[in-house]
Amino acid sequence: MGGNPQLNRHGELNHLLTIEGLPREVLVRILDTAAPFTEVAEREVKKLPLLRGKSVFNLFFENSTRTRTTFEIAAKRLSADVINLNISTSSANKGETLLDTVDNLAAMQADMFVVRHASSGAPYLIAQHLAATGRDHIHVVNAGDGRHAHPTQGLLDMYTIRHYKKDFSQLTVAVVGDVLHSRVARSQIHALTTLGVPEVRVIAPKTLLPTAVERLGVRVFHDMREGLRGVDVVMMLRLQNERMQGALLPSTQEYFKSYGLTPEKLALAKPDAIVMHPGPMNRGVEIDSAVADGGQAVILPQVTFGIAVRMAVMAMLAGN
Amino acid sequence: MPATPLLPDAEGLCVALAAAMRGQVDPAITALVGIHTGGVWVAERLHAALGLRIPPGAIDVSFYRDDYHQRGLHANARASQLPFDVEGAHIVIVDDVLYTGRTIRAAMNELFDYGRPARIDLAVLSDRGGRELPIAPTWCTHTLGLPAAQMLALERAPDGGLSFRLMEK
Numbered sequence: 001m002g003g004n005p006q007l008n009r010h011g012e013l014n015h016l017l018t019i020e021g022l023p024r025e026v027l028v029r030i031l032d033t034a035a036p037f038t039e040v041a042e043r044e045v046k047k048l049p050l051l052r053g054k055s056v057f058n059l060f061f062e063n064s065t066r067t068r069t070t071f072e073i074a075a076k077r078l079s080a081d082v083i084n085l086n087i088s089t090s091s092a093n094k095g096e097t098l099l100d101t102v103d104n105l106a107a108m109q110a111d112m113f114v115v116r117h118a119s120s121g122a123p124y125l126i127a128q129h130l131a132a133t134g135r136d137h138i139h140v141v142n143a144g145d146g147r148h149a150h151p152t153q154g155l156l157d158m159y160t161i162r163h164y165k166k167d168f169s170q171l172t173v174a175v176v177g178d179v180l181h182s183r184v185a186r187s188q189i190h191a192l193t194t195l196g197v198p199e200v201r202v203i204a205p206k207t208l209l210p211t212a213v214e215r216l217g218v219r220v221f222h223d224m225r226e227g228l229r230g231v232d233v234v235m236m237l238r239l240q241n242e243r244m245q246g247a248l249l250p251s252t253q254e255y256f257k258s259y260g261l262t263p264e265k266l267a268l269a270k271p272d273a274i275v276m277h278p279g280p281m282n283r284g285v286e287i288d289s290a291v292a293d294g295g296q297a298v299i300l301p302q303v304t305f306g307i308a309v310r311m312a313v314m315a316m317l318a319g320n
Numbered sequence: 321m322p323a324t325p326l327l328p329d330a331e332g333l334c335v336a337l338a339a340a341m342r343g344q345v346d347p348a349i350t351a352l353v354g355i356h357t358g359g360v361w362v363a364e365r366l367h368a369a370l371g372l373r374i375p376p377g378a379i380d381v382s383f384y385r386d387d388y389h390q391r392g393l394h395a396n397a398r399a400s401q402l403p404f405d406v407e408g409a410h411i412v413i414v415d416d417v418l419y420t421g422r423t424i425r426a427a428m429n430e431l432f433d434y435g436r437p438a439r440i441d442l443a444v445l446s447d448r449g450g451r452e453l454p455i456a457p458t459w460c461t462h463t464l465g466l467p468a469a470q471m472l473a474l475e476r477a478p479d480g481g482l483s484f485r486l487m488e489k
Contacts, residue, residue, distance in 0.1 A: 013390070029395065036380065036399035044407075045433040048383045050393070315383075319392030 005127055008136075012320040015127045015140040016313050018149040018153055019190040027194055031159050034312035038305065040077055048314045051080035054111040058084045059101070060143070061117040066279060067143050067153075071114045072305070076311035078318075079110075096292075098122060106130070112139045112318065119147030120183075139317040152313060153278050154187030156306040158195060160298055161233055163305065164274050168192070172199040174227055174269075177237030177259060177286050180208045180248075184278045186216075193217045201258050203227035205259065207248040224259050228268045236261055236277045237310050239286050252285045262288040268295065274298045323350035328462045330416075330482040331476060333445040336461040338369035341412075341443060345370060346458075349410050352443075353377040355427055356398060358416030361482055362445060363397060366414060377402040380414075385425035400430060407435030412458075416474035418444040421455035446484070448472050 002022055008014040013026060040046055060068050068084060075082045078232040087101065102113070115123045123142040130138050144150040158168075165171060173192055179185040179202050190202045193216070202213060203221045212270060221227030228234065237261065239255060249255050275287075275297045276284060283289050351374040354363030363376045382397035413427055424442060431437060441458035448466045466472060471487045 033393065033395075033397060036383070036397050039399040043433060044435050047433065050383060050388055050428070315393050319388055 005124065006129075008320060010320075012314075013114055013316055013318055014136065015123075015142075016151050017123050017127060017140065018143045019151045019154045019187050019194065020149070020306045022194065024194050024196070025161075026157070027158065027191060027244065030155055030309070030316065031162060031314055033316060034159055034305070035310045037308040037311040037315075038312070041304070041307070047077055047079055048311075048315075049079050051075065051318055052080035054080045054318060055109060056080045056082050056112045056114060056314070057089060057105050057110045058082065058114045059105070059116070059123070061087045061098075061115075062144070063088060064116055064144065067116065070306050071141075071143060071152075071310055074307050074314060075112075075114075077307070078311055078314055080314070098125065102126050102129060103133075106135055106138060106143075110138055112141065112314065114141045114143050114173070114235075115145070116143040117145050120148035122146075124200050142311060143319065147181055148186065150183040150278075152183050152306070152310050154191040155313070156265050156302060156309040157188055157235065157276060157278070158191045159305045159309050160276060160302050161299070164298060165232060168195045168197045171197050171232045172201065172230060173233040173235065174201040174203055174221075174231045175237065176203040176224065176227070176261065178208045178239050179204050179213065179237065180210050181240040182237050183274045188235055189216050189218055201231065202226050204279075205249070205255075224265055225268055228265055232273055234261065234266065234269055234275045236274055236275065236281075237288050238278065238280065239282055241282075252282075256285055256288075260284070260286055260288060261291050263294065264292050266291055266294075272296075276302055279303070285300065327385075327472075327484045328464070330447060330484050331443060332411075332463045334365040334482065335369070337362070337443055337445060337459060338366050340461060341366065341434050342370060342457045345412065345441075346410070347372050350374065350412060351377060351404050351409050352387040352412050352414050353402065353427070353431070355413065355415045355423060359414045361474065361476055362416055362443075363414040365482075366412075366443065375403045376414075379427050379430060381423055381426035381430060383404070384430045386422055386426065390426065402431075402434055405435065406437055408433055409435070409437045410439045411437045412441045412443050414443050416445050417452050417472045418442075418447045418457055418460065421451050421453035422430060424455050425453055446472060 006015045006017050058068050072082050122145050123140050127140045130136050175185050200218045202218045202225050277299045326363040352362035352363040360378045367376045378483040379400040380395040382394035444457045447460045448464045469489050471489055473485050475485050
């Protein structure tokens with residue numbers, strides 16, 4: 001496979017596994033391609049024929065109703081046949097290995113796998129296995145693996161920022177919250193730096209930051225007020241209660257006091273700053289309802305753009 | 321070396337095409353749809369010359385091309401703009417050059433995803449031959465037999481002037 005396992009020998013995207021290491025031109029191409037797909041939702045017939053006759057398997061080894069639904073809508077708007085498998089409640093429980101599951105579905109003439117897995121690297125393992133067995137015409141999209149990456153979320157966030165701010169080259173962007181457990185944060189940070197955002201900040205308590213996070217090219221703030229000063233974009237992260245092990249936080253109330261986004265803290269950002277959240281939100285934990293429902297929030301447009309971005313990714317992969 | 325055929329005057333063909341359509345299209349109900357990119361330029365000319373009331377639409381067939389599975393998604397796909405209700409509309413698809421007919425088929429497929437037009441006609445400046453589908457223009461002002469290795473394309477100068485160019489594939 002050579003250099004980047006996501007690219008084919010012509011340098012085109014064959015799988016989407018992570019944003020890290022993707023050339024800027026590829027990211028820009030995905031964002032540019034997503035733009036005309038947004039218009040499909042306005043039509044009488046919300047469908048395009050690009051993936052007609054193709055089978056897309058949503059392999060969700062970890063539950064996620066929202067992400068699975070947006071991938072399902074994206075694939076269906078491209079006219080694909082979509083098969084949803086919640087494997088946490090299926091064969092894996094009977095002892096089948098990941099690659100046996102993949103082999104079985106490949107034998108059912110799958111054309112694309114959309115994979116969500118609790119283990120970092122699971123989509124890579126699938127892509128490598130398909131290549132090693134001469135089936136790399138089957139495309140793999142990472143829909144979130146462990147703490148590693150959630151590339152389509154990162155891309156839809158970039159699409160949203162570009163929609164409202166037009167240009168990345170003058171922006172200050174803050175990523176706030178549970179960076180330690182967040183695959184979303186990693187994808188966002190790689191995308192922001194690749195697209196040339198001059199200042200990316202992370203704002204979090206020490207216990208919720210990975211070690212040596214500065215190496216990703218970010219400025220670290222532990223004081224939220226200081227970190228929000230003058231930013232153009234506030235990207236909130238969900239406090240991942242289900243991933244918390246041990247006592248990383250005194251309490252969610254304490255967390256809200258220090259790191260919850262309230263109107264008063266948001267006032268420190270630029271007056272035209274936008275507020276983003278990947279969902280699902282914990283109101284009163286990482287975000288105040290007055291902000292979540294306020295005029296600066298673009299959280300619902302993120303969901304709408306997410307469908308167009310996922311359509312663009314699937315259409316690009318299936319055509320390469 | 322094959323002789324270069326004399327290229328037609330694109331501006332003159334636009335005038336001739338409008339003259340051919342005048343009296344045959346109803347300015348009150350006819351909607352032009354230009355195919356990106358050359359067809360959009362021609363549609364703008366026809367719209368002004370014929371004094372049509374409905375603003376012209378523009379269609380990009382990238383999402384409907386039948387060679388997607390061989391050639392992938394076109395790099396510069398744009399959203400189609402249809403500023404009128406396609407349902408029941410009298411539509412004239414406008415393109416610069418008619419070749420295999422596959423682009424016209426893709427455009428018709430896309431139009432039907434917006435609604436059921438009452439009628440669709442086709443207006444082109446030049447028919448270069450080489451049809452692969454049973455599609456014929458309603459109005460065409462110029463015909464030319466070109467070998468498959470050559471491509472006729474419309475270009476627009478910075479001052480807006482239209483001209484044809486012949487390219488080797």
